[in-house]
Amino acid sequence: MEIMKIINNNIISSSDEKGRELVVMGRGLGFQVKVGQTIDESKVEKVFRMESNAETRQLQDLLAEIPLEHVQLVNQIIEQSKEIIERKMNRNIYITLIDHVNYAILRYRENINFKNPLIWEIKKYYAKEFEAGCNAVSMINSHCDTQLTEDEAASIAMHFVNAELGTDMPHTIDVTKIVQTVFKIVSYSFNIEIDQESLSYERFLTHLKFFALRVVTNSRHEDDMELHEIIKSKYPKEYKCSEKIKHFIESEFHFAVSPEEMTYLTVHIKRITTQKNETEESLK
Incomplete structure (x- = not known):
C-alpha cells in the first residue's frame, strides 16, 4: 500500500x-x-x-483528534462485540463508537455523568447489545481508570443497535418505543405475561424491530391481500389486537400500516399468545 x-x-x-x-x-x-x-x-x-468516501473523511477527521490508545481500545471493543452480538454491523460503528467512547472518558474525567432513560428497555429488548455494552464498559474502566456504569453500557448498546439497523440514534429511540408499546398492547389485550425466554418471543421481537424501522423510515412492503383476508378471518382476536397496534402507529408516527404488515403482526401475536396458553395448560 x-x-x-x-x-x-x-x-x-x-x-x-x-x-x-x-x-x-x-x-x-x-x-x-x-x-x-x-x-x-x-x-x-x-x-x-468505510462504506463511502464521505465516511472515510469523517473517520480521518475524527482519528486526527483522538488518542491512539482510545482508538485501539474501541477497535478491540467492536471486535469482541461482534462475537457477542453475532449480527452484521454497519462500518459506521467505527465512527460513532470511537467518538462516543472518547467523549464518555472525557465526561467522566470532568465529573459529568448522565442517566440513560432507556436503560430498562435496552436491557429487555436488546439483551445481547447490552451485554456487549457492559463488556465495553468493563474494558474502558480497566484500561482508562474510569468507573463508567450500566447507564453508559446502555448508551453504547444503542450504538450497536444503530449499526445493526443501519439507522441513526433518533430512529433507534423511536424503534425502541414502538417495540415497547406493541408488547404492552399484546400483554394487555390478552391479559398475559409474555415469556421472554421463548422462541416465539425472539421471533416476534426480531420482526418488531424491522417493522418499527420501516415505520420510522417510512418504508413499505408490497401487499398480499388474499393472505391478509385469510389471516384476518382465521384469527379475529389476534387481528383485533393488531388493529390496536395499527391505531397507535398511525396516531403517533403518521405511518399507514399496510394489510401485509397487519398480516405478519397477527401471525406473530397468534404464535406468542398460543404458546403462552399451551404452557399454562401444561402446568394445570
Missing part, C-alpha cells in the same frame, strides 16, 4: 486495489514518512474500509 496522506504519526490514508480510500492505523506509521512512500506493513494494526 502507498501513502496518500499523513493524518498524524499513527494514522495515514491509502487506497485498495480498486482505488477506494482506506484509513490505516499503527503506532508510528506516519512518523518521518512522506506521501508516495510504501507503508511499513509490519506497523499496521488496523485497516478501516
Whole structure:
C-alpha cells in the first residue's frame, strides 16, 4: 500500500486495489514518512474500509483528534462485540463508537455523568447489545481508570443497535418505543405475561424491530391481500389486537400500516399468545 496522506504519526490514508480510500492505523506509521512512500506493513494494526468516501473523511477527521490508545481500545471493543452480538454491523460503528467512547472518558474525567432513560428497555429488548455494552464498559474502566456504569453500557448498546439497523440514534429511540408499546398492547389485550425466554418471543421481537424501522423510515412492503383476508378471518382476536397496534402507529408516527404488515403482526401475536396458553395448560 502507498501513502496518500499523513493524518498524524499513527494514522495515514491509502487506497485498495480498486482505488477506494482506506484509513490505516499503527503506532508510528506516519512518523518521518512522506506521501508516495510504501507503508511499513509490519506497523499496521488496523485497516478501516468505510462504506463511502464521505465516511472515510469523517473517520480521518475524527482519528486526527483522538488518542491512539482510545482508538485501539474501541477497535478491540467492536471486535469482541461482534462475537457477542453475532449480527452484521454497519462500518459506521467505527465512527460513532470511537467518538462516543472518547467523549464518555472525557465526561467522566470532568465529573459529568448522565442517566440513560432507556436503560430498562435496552436491557429487555436488546439483551445481547447490552451485554456487549457492559463488556465495553468493563474494558474502558480497566484500561482508562474510569468507573463508567450500566447507564453508559446502555448508551453504547444503542450504538450497536444503530449499526445493526443501519439507522441513526433518533430512529433507534423511536424503534425502541414502538417495540415497547406493541408488547404492552399484546400483554394487555390478552391479559398475559409474555415469556421472554421463548422462541416465539425472539421471533416476534426480531420482526418488531424491522417493522418499527420501516415505520420510522417510512418504508413499505408490497401487499398480499388474499393472505391478509385469510389471516384476518382465521384469527379475529389476534387481528383485533393488531388493529390496536395499527391505531397507535398511525396516531403517533403518521405511518399507514399496510394489510401485509397487519398480516405478519397477527401471525406473530397468534404464535406468542398460543404458546403462552399451551404452557399454562401444561402446568394445570
